[in-house]
Amino acid sequence: MSDSADTKLISVDFEIFGHVQGVCFRMYTEKEALQLGLVGWVKNTYSGTVVGQVQGPTELVNEMKVWLSKEGSPSSRITRASFSNPRTIEKLELSGFKTRF
Incomplete structure (x- = not known):
């Protein structure tokens, strides 16, 4: 039995709309x-949205997408x-998860 599907790494960009600034959204993300x-x-954008990129195993990235679209921070x-540029990656291109300014 092959588990290569579980270990496939993907990268996806996201933009979250709504009341997502000034509510610790980045910290919770x-x-x-x-x-x-x-x-x-x-990171926050000037237009009031939150944007970013997430990379990791497909299953976990999908979990994160659900969290980003449904849960967010408690007061958001x-x-x-919106999720864009999904792509398969050979290895993680970033290290850690950081808030950018």
């Missing part, structure tokens, strides 16, 4: 990603989550 063992980054109100 970083915490959630680190708990899942994912790497990437997150997510209206829409």
Whole structure:
């Protein structure tokens, strides 16, 4: 039995819309990603959204996508989550999960 499907690494960009700034969204995103063992980054935009990139095993990245689109930080109100540029990667291109400014 092959488990290569589980170990396939992917990278995906995200943008989260709604009331997601000033509500510790980036801090919670970083915490959630680190708990899942994912790497990437997150930052606020001037237009009031939160953008970032997440990389890791497909299954865990999919879990993170659900968290980003449904849960977020306790006081955030997510209206829409957009995921783009999904791609398979040979190895993680980033290390750790950081908040960018």
